[in-house]
Amino acid sequence: MSQDLLTATTTAVREAGTRMLTRYSPDSRQPGLPAVLDSLHANDSAVAEVLRPALAAIRPQARWLDDEHGSGPLPAGEWWLIDPVGGNVNAVHGTPDWNIGVSLVRDGRPVLAVLYFPVPDEMFTALEGGGAFLNGDRMRVSAKTSLAGALTGTGQAQPGHDAELLERMGTSFTAMSKAALHVRISVPVSQQLAQVAAGRLDLHWQFDNVRSHAAGVLLVREAGGVVTGLGGEPWDPAVESYLAAAPGVHAAALDVLAALTPRVPS
Template identity: 50%
Template sequence: MTNLLPAVTTAAREAGARLLELYSPGARPPGRDDMFIAGHRNEDAAGPPLRAALASVRPEARWVEDDDEARPLPDDGEWWAVDAVEGNVNHVHGLPEWCVSITLLRGFEPVLTVVHQPVGDHTWTAVRGGGAFLDGHRLRASAKTALNAAITVTGQAEAAQTGTYHRLGDSITAMLAEALMVKATVPSTFPMLLVAGGQNDVFWQFAPVLPGVAAGALLIGEAGGVVTRVDGRPWRPGDPDILATAPGLHRAAVDVLS
């Protein structure tokens, strides 16, 4: 897998450069239609060239499509889980928290990931068994062991996920009683990157979109963190929820959330 990193990193950086040309810190779309027009423009600029580049790197790998995200993947072969504009809503509002997220899965496991944030020129990489890195520097999950010192984050429910709204609200209420800080945000990738780097301590999400959590799951695991279902069972791509924590906080987070 390590031999794939240079080509995948180049693909991510090239897609990021296309998006950076379209990015303005002063962007303020006046309405919903304007947001969607800008978002589709971004996807059209970055998505097809990125897909072509990755297909040339691993032509036999299949692609996680929208209808694959809510079910476990077949336990064979390789799959690309890609978001060419992760955090698109931030891009079109002039915020810096957007990126190109690429993860290669083999069966049920993420095995390689590259996340490139063009604003600031930062790149996260991980290969299963090889550690997690930010701009070449090794990442370590937090050493905290008490939730009352923990920064915890959940991913906001996607549009039309009405069945998760009450569960999300209940989980935030439960965590507010135990943690130092509780946040809800999008996209999922950035709080998970911070768990891998030790700045955040706990992340959970109900009904996650696979390209939004696959990269973070590998990076957190390789940084020494713990990734499971919310109830503590093993997590696999396509599962209906995810919990990622510093190692010393996992049991407490499971107890609060389940």
């Protein structure tokens, strides 16, 4: 991947963020679920209208996928994976923690990532093998070596979880709260992954991996972090659960979470 490709993608994502800022208001208050759903759809559509033609022009051979809740493996080749408004539910309720997310995945491997947080004007970028950056400054994950002082997090990647997964999430919160300094449960997941890459958060775990997390995963990796499945296996878009962490706390966090991961019969 070239720097020119990243620069062009970053420009497109910034334009999409500018478009979304015209729709966003900190005074937004939703009267109920129908209005929330309408606003979510309208925001996603507005951002996709900017990104789809721009990214098609930048990399016409790459296919497009903006199902931010999609999961499982991708067919071979290059794919633009788009999360039009990560944390959209926050945006429609007037809070600032939302972003525009784009990754380019080649044969199941993220090779480019751009996450833009328009309200604080923070642009997170990464190229495979080229490091991770925040507004042009190189990022490094946390240097912590103990969970005792760690800021940790998890979140809800998609609505409609079954009762078993919700129970696991609750149990994991209790287990990690006993081991770490603090546990944050919030959306968007991509925001937590970006904060791990920046060293502001020490680790993030997820029981429901979706493809649109690829941008955040690449940011963490390129900032020196470790991303694996909860069984310790290498991360890929098809793993069901994962842990993204600073190297000094990854093993200890994996020990806390491994007991909560269902074992696949051999």
